[in-house]
Amino acid sequence: MIATQAGDAGAQSRLLTLLAGHLRGYFGRRLAGRPADVEDLVQEALLAIHMKRATFDPRLAFTPWALAIARYKLIDHFRRRGARLTLPLDDAGELLAEDNPEEGAVRRDIAALLGRLPARQRALMADVKLTGHSMEEAAARAGMSVTAAKVAIHRAMKRLMKEVADEDL
Amino acid sequence: MKTSELIALMTAVDSSPVSPISPGRRLAMAGLLGVIVALAALALTLGLQPLAAAAHASWFWMKAGYSLSMAVCGLLLLRRLARPGAAPGWAAIIIGVLALAAMAMMAAHASMRAPADHRGALWLGQTWRMCSWRIVLLAIPTFAALIFALRRLAPTRLALAGAAAGLLAGGLSAAVYGLYCRESAAPFVVAWYSLGMAACAFVGALLGPRLLRW
Numbered sequence: 029m030i031a032t033q034a035g036d037a038g039a040q041s042r043l044l045t046l047l048a049g050h051l052r053g054y055f056g057r058r059l060a061g062r063p064a065d066v067e068d069l070v071q072e073a074l075l076a077i078h079m080k081r082a083t084f085d086p087r088l089a090f091t092p093w094a095l096a097i098a099r100y101k102l103i104d105h106f107r108r109r110g111a112r113l114t115l116p117l118d119d120a121g122e123l124l125a126e127d128n129p130e131e132g133a134v135r136r137d138i139a140a141l142l143g144r145l146p147a148r149q150r151a152l153m154a155d156v157k158l159t160g161h162s163m164e165e166a167a168a169r170a171g172m173s174v175t176a177a178k179v180a181i182h183r184a185m186k187r188l189m190k191e192v193a194d195e196d197l
Numbered sequence: 198m199k200t201s202e203l204i205a206l207m208t209a210v211d212s213s214p215v216s217p218i219s220p221g222r223r224l225a226m227a228g229l230l231g232v233i234v235a236l237a238a239l240a241l242t243l244g245l246q247p248l249a250a251a252a253h254a255s256w257f258w259m260k261a262g263y264s265l266s267m268a269v270c271g272l273l274l275l276r277r278l279a280r281p282g283a284a285p286g287w288a289a290i291i292i293g294v295l296a297l298a299a300m301a302m303m304a305a306h307a308s309m310r311a312p313a314d315h316r317g318a319l320w321l322g323q324t325w326r327m328c329s330w331r332i333v334l335l336a337i338p339t340f341a342a343l344i345f346a347l348r349r350l351a352p353t354r355l356a357l358a359g360a361a362a363g364l365l366a367g368g369l370s371a372a373v374y375g376l377y378c379r380e381s382a383a384p385f386v387v388a389w390y391s392l393g394m395a396a397c398a399f400v401g402a403l404l405g406p407r408l409l410r411w
Contacts, residue, residue, distance in 0.1 A: 032212075033214065033215050033216070033217060034214050035212060035213055035214030035215075036212070037208050037212035040207075040208050040212045041204060041205070041208040044204040044207065044208070045201070045204055048200050048201075048204065067200060070200055071198070071200055071203050074200070074203060074204065074207070075203070075207070076351075076411070078207045078211070080281075080350075080351040080411075081215055082215040082216065082217060082218045083217075083218050083220075083279075083280045083281065083350055083351040084217060084280075085217055085280065086217055088282070088283075092281075092282035092283075093280070093281050093282040094281075094282075095282065096281035096282035096353045097281045097282075097351070097353065099353065100281065100353035104410070141198075153210060156209055156210050178213060181210050181211060182211060182213070184210070185207070185210060185211050
C-alpha cells in the first residue's frame with residue numbers, strides 16, 4: 029500500500045488483485061448464496077480502497093484500514109437492500125434477476141459506463157485504457173497538458189465510481 | 198465488468214502518487230474557517246461585549262475553557278473517526294467527561310451557596326430562552342465546513358462522525374458566543390451551553406449518515 033501511495037502501478041495492481049481475493053472471501057462468508065452481490069461488493073470495496081488510498085496512514089497497520097472499508101461497504105449494502113425490499117412489486121423481476129451471477133458480472137458494461145462521461149473525459153479514458161496510449165500521448169491527442177489530462181481522468185474515475193454506486197441503489 | 202478488468206482499468210487510468218492525508222490539519226482548518234464566519238455573523242448581528250473588561254472576569258474564561266474543552270474533545274474524536282479502522286479513542290472522551298464534571302461541580306457549588314430565592318436566577322440568567330438556540334445557529338458554518346472536509350476523507354461510522362463534528366462545531370460555536378454572552382453563573386453555563394452543544398452533536402448524529410455517505 030505504501031508503494032501504491034507512492035505511485036507504483038505494479039504494486040497497485042498486485043495489491044488490488046490480492047485484496048480482491050480476500051474481499052471475495054470476506055463478503056462470501058457474509059452473503060452466502062448471493063454470488064452476484066458478492067462480486068458487486070468486491071468491486072465496490074476495491075474502488076473505495078483505490079479512491080480513498082490517501083486516507084491510509086502509512087504509520088498504522090493496513091489490514092484494519094482495509095477491513096473497515098469492507099465492513100462499511102457491507103453495512104451500506106445491507107441498508108440499501110433493506111430499503112430495496114420495501115419497493116413495489118414491479119421491481120420484483122429486477123430483484124430476482126440479480127441472483128444470476130453471470131448477469132451480475134457483466135452488468136457494469138464498461139462501454140456503457142464510459143458513454144455517460146463527457147466527450148473529453150471519455151476520449152481520454154478510451155485512449156489511455158482501450159488503445160494503450162501513454163498519458164502523455166493521450167494528453168497531446170486531446171490538446172491538453174499532462175496535468176490537465178490527469179485531473180480530467182481523475183474526475184472521470186470519480187464520476188465512474190459514483191455511477192457504479194448509483195447503479196446499485 | 199469483471200473484477201480483473203476493473204483492477205486493470207483503475208491501474209491504467211489512475212496510479213498517480215498520493216500523499217497520505219492528515220485529517221487533524223484539515224479538520225482544524227475547516228473549524229477555523231467556520232469560526233471566522235460565525236464570529237463575523239455574531240459581530241454583525243448581536244455585537245460583542247466589551248472584551249477588555251470581560252477578559253478580567255473569571256467567568257469569561259470559565260465559559261471559554263468549558264466550550265473549548267468540548268471542541269477539543271470533538272476534534273480528537275473526529276480526527277480518528279475521519280479515517281477507516283481507528284477506534285474513537287479514550288483520551289477524547291475523558292477530556293469531555295472531565296470538562297462536564299468540572300463544570301457541573303462549579304454549578305452545584307454556586308447553586309448551593311446562593312440564597313434559595315436567588316437560585317432560579319443563577320440557572321436561568323437573563324437569556325436562557327435564546328442561549329442554546331444561538332449556539333446551534335452559530336455552529337452551522339463550522340458544521341458545514343467540517344462536513345465538506347469529511348467528505349474528502351473516509352469516515353466509516355457515519356453517525357458517530359456526524360456527532361463528533363456536531364460537538365466540535367458546537368464547542369467552537371459556544372466559545373464564539375461567549376464573546377457576546379454576559380451570563381456569568383456556572384449553573385447557567387452547565388445548563389444552556391451544554392444543551393446547545395449537545396443539540397449540535399445530536400443533529401450531527403442524525404445528519405451524518407445522510408451527508409457523509411460515500
